[in-house]
Amino acid sequence: MQKEHISVLLNEVIDSFSNLKDGGTAIDCTVGGGGHAEGLLLRYPSVLLVGLDRDEMALEIARERLKRFGDRVKLFKCNFIDLDGLLEEIAISKVEAIFADLGLSSFQIEDEERGFSFKTDGPLDMRMGINEKSASDVVNSYGVDDLERILREYSEERFARRIAKNIEFKRPIYTTDQLVKVIFSSLPDHAKKDWKKIVMRVFQGIRIEVNDELKNLNELLSISDLRLKSGGRIGVISFHSLEDRIVKRFFLGKNFVKMTKKPVIPSEEEIKLNPRSRSAKLRSAERV
Ligand SMILES: C[S@@+](CC[C@H](N)C(=O)[O-])C[C@H]1O[C@@H](n2cnc3c(N)ncnc32)[C@H](O)[C@@H]1O
Numbered sequence: 001m002q003k004e005h006i007s008v009l010l011n012e013v014i015d016s017f018s019n020l021k022d023g024g025t026a027i028d029c030t031v032g033g034g035g036h037a038e039g040l041l042l043r044y045p046s047v048l049l050v051g052l053d054r055d056e057m058a059l060e061i062a063r064e065r066l067k068r069f070g071d072r073v074k075l076f077k078c079n080f081i082d083l084d085g086l087l088e089e090i091a092i093s094k095v096e097a098i099f100a101d102l103g104l105s106s107f108q109i110e111d112e113e114r115g116f117s118f119k120t121d122g123p124l125d126m127r128m129g130i131n132e133k134s135a136s137d138v139v140n141s142y143g144v145d146d147l148e149r150i151l152r153e154y155s156e157e158r159f160a161r162r163i164a165k166n167i168e169f170k171r172p173i174y175t176t177d178q179l180v181k182v183i184f185s186s187l188p189d190h191a192k193k194d195w196k197k198i199v200m201r202v203f204q205g206i207r208i209e210v211n212d213e214l215k216n217l218n219e220l221l222s223i224s225d226l227r228l229k230s231g232g233r234i235g236v237i238s239f240h241s242l243e244d245r246i247v248k249r250f251f252l253g254k255n256f257v258k259m260t261k262k263p264v265i266p267s268e269e270e271i272k273l274n275p276r277s278r279s280a281k282l283r284s285a286e287r288v
Contacts, residue, residue: 007035024096029080034062054129155205
């Protein structure tokens with residue numbers, strides 16, 4: 001059974017878009033199961049919500065959850081890097097709110113056919129949408145130096161070189177279970193007790209590469225700069241330090257004023273209820 005996705009920092013996100021109290025258009029760039037979108041629609045009753053997701057499975061769930069809002073909601077299967085073209089198509093020029101909750105929903109992570117989780121065996125896929133490359137392409141065709149770069153930069157993994165070399169030696173690798181075993185066997189004995197954390201980081205790094213996640217985030221931020229009205233707001237929840245750094249730097253630009261000095265993070269209570277929220281950081285800014 002698919003586990004329901006619990007929206008992270010839900011009230012904090014809704015509060016951060018208080019500029020929507022008089023209506024306007026809000027773009028949820030990562031509508032997923034529709035949790036944040038539903039919260040915004042309920043709190044701000046005259047808002048039009050445009051929701052995007054690159055994943056058809058997520059959109060199906062969002063469609064069902066948000067259907068009661070009728071024509072206040074427009075949903076599109078779309079990578080958020082194509083937001084500019086989409087807004088052009090639907091004749092919207094500038095908007096009051098842009099929101100992105102990066103990463104994956106629980107139901108995507110737990111679908112073993114997608115290969116996102118190291119906890120269940122499945123094909124090495126990890127594609128969020130229709131991508132050119134899958135995790136299998138990365139693992140089985142990248143050279144050692146490129147694999148090491150991904151593991152060092154995206155996974156921030158200190159055994160990057162050892163793991164990259166072992167992957168090259170042991171491939172072809174077709175399943176998540178096989179990859180877990182290869183990673184485990186790359187580790188020195190003293191690090192084996194931390195294997196789960198290491199495997200999780202390696203999987204996250206490969207996923208970032210497969211889906212061009214950092215490049216996409218940079219593009220989304222540039223689009224937001226053009227498409228937010230003066231006084232419009234942007235909020236981004238990230239789960240990775242590199243993503244957070246990109247957002248933090250972007251909000252230092254002359255067109256934005258940060259809404260909080262520090263990023264908003266989940267309370268201990270939220271983390272207890274939803275352990276997946278533990279690395280979340282919400283940064284919000286207002287367009288000058
Ligand atoms: C964490 S989930 C969103 C959950 C949602 N906020 C909720 O409360 O139910 C992130 C979603 O973003 C989607 N996604 C990730 N990268 C994307 C991109 N570049 N363009 C569009 N959707 C993307 C994923 O498919 C996933 O459904």
